[in-house]
Amino acid sequence: MDKLTKEQRRKNMQANKSTGTKPELLLAKTLFARGHRYRKNNKTVFGKPDLTFKKIKLAIFVDGEFWHGKNWIERKNDHKTNQEFWNKKIERNIERDKEVNEELARQGWRVLRFWSKDIEKKLLSCSLEIETVINDLKMDLKEKISLEEVGGKQFKIRIVEPNCNKEAVLTHYLHNNKNGVSQFYKKDAIKYTKEILEYKYP
Structure with a gap:
């Protein structure tokens, strides 16, 4: 049962911050101390991750347990005051989290x-x-494996690159479209170009 008065509830809600919360800062400082570099709340990334x-x-x-609906099925009836409002708000947050996850994965x-x-x-x-x-x-x-010809002799060159670096694949393909190297990137380049076009022109 909700034991807080409306005024107490209002103050509690105002105290909840969407960014820069204590747990976020704890995690960020710990990762930084362990040598990892990151960006906070990057607006250029969908969903503006922490x-x-x-x-x-x-x-x-x-994610805050209240706002993001931890154990929501069991706890959705905990709010005895203005239940319809809070349920609608939190369920929308849950839906948005799912949408963000799916879009980022895409x-x-x-x-x-x-x-x-x-x-x-359990910070560590x-x-x-x-x-x-x-x-x-x-x-x-x-x-x-790229085939390169130097001085009339053919050499095999081993190329290693990150799987997720789509921009690099496209750039490498375009820069080498007149030599034998591009054939090794053609399939991925076409695939990534289609993804970009489908995203911009659905």
């Missing part, structure tokens, strides 16, 4: 979400989980 690692396309969100991002209380109680564990993903994404490489 932390972004743009080169490896990793987005991290720290754009090739890896998304991690943590509950605020988990950050506060959460940080290590993020580090594992960071290392995996950095090691997520693919190999291509």
